């Protein structure tokens with residue numbers, strides 16, 4: 001295998017942790033996000049090839065795909081860029097917030113995938129296989145009050161993943177979905193709550209959540225399976241979170 005992975009949303013959280021882990025394991029990586037300074041720091045640390053690109057901008061995505069092709073290609077695409085904005089009800093939500101969530105989590109994922117499929121096919125021709133991993137969420141599998149736009153976007157990202165797997169049938173390209181529950185990353189909830197740090201700390205209070213590194217390990221373990229093994233869907237949650245509605249706070253103790 002070629003072992004060069006394009007990771008979107010690599011400037012923080014799960015994306016950055018995945019670039020770090022892949023680099024430790026000897027992979028080449030291409031780190032994609034909008035913030036050049038963060039990507040430059042990650043590139044200096046890991047040797048990643050950094051490409052500044054907004055996944056919602058088709059021209060930037062096309063240029064990114066050309067640069068990936070010209071600098072060695074890729075046999076893995078990790079569609080991780082995404083996020084949530086707001087916790088308002090369906091009744092009170094802002095369409096602008098919903099549009100942002102659809103643009104990045106769904107249309108951005110589609111645009112990047114379409115632009116890089118020729119590159120992945122070239123890798124599959126030369127090296128036998130290629131892989132696409134889409135990072136959705138348990139929010140794409142179960143709805144919750146206030147989840148509206150994010151639930152809808154991640155349900156849609158999940159649907160796109162399933163359709164893509166059907167459409168690529170017969171090609172040596174696996175299509176996998178990784179759906180994490182509560183992950184404590186530096187920016188996700190802070191961005192969702194528009195910078196309100198006090199409220200953003202609450203979901204992680206008195207609970208052991210997943211870390212970005214936990215999710216990265218699961219993503220990488222899916223990639224490390226023999227290339228004919230397609231793990232369609234991997235759902236991972238912290239032990240303390242048995243469903244989207246059940247998060248145990250306080251110590252976990254065996255029952256008497």
Ligand SMILES: NC(=O)c1ccc[n+]([C@@H]2O[C@H](COP(=O)([O-])OP(=O)(O)OC[C@H]3O[C@@H](n4cnc5c(N)ncnc54)[C@H](OP(=O)(O)O)[C@@H]3O)[C@@H](O)[C@H]2O)c1
Pocket residue numbers: 008009010011012013014015032033034035038053054055056080081082083084104108135136137138179180181182183184185186187188189191212
């Ligand atoms: N944290 C959780 O609890 C959790 C749980 C399940 C699923 N997820 C999903 O996991 C993924 C990563 O989340 P995270 O927790 O690591 O959050 P994060 O730290 O906020 O990371 C989001 C990444 O996406 C990038 N991004 C956002 N908009 C972009 C755009 N238009 N173009 C290119 N890159 C863009 C951001 O970089 P720039 O701002 O530099 O562009 C950042 O690197 C997301 O898809 C999220 O929905 C998170």
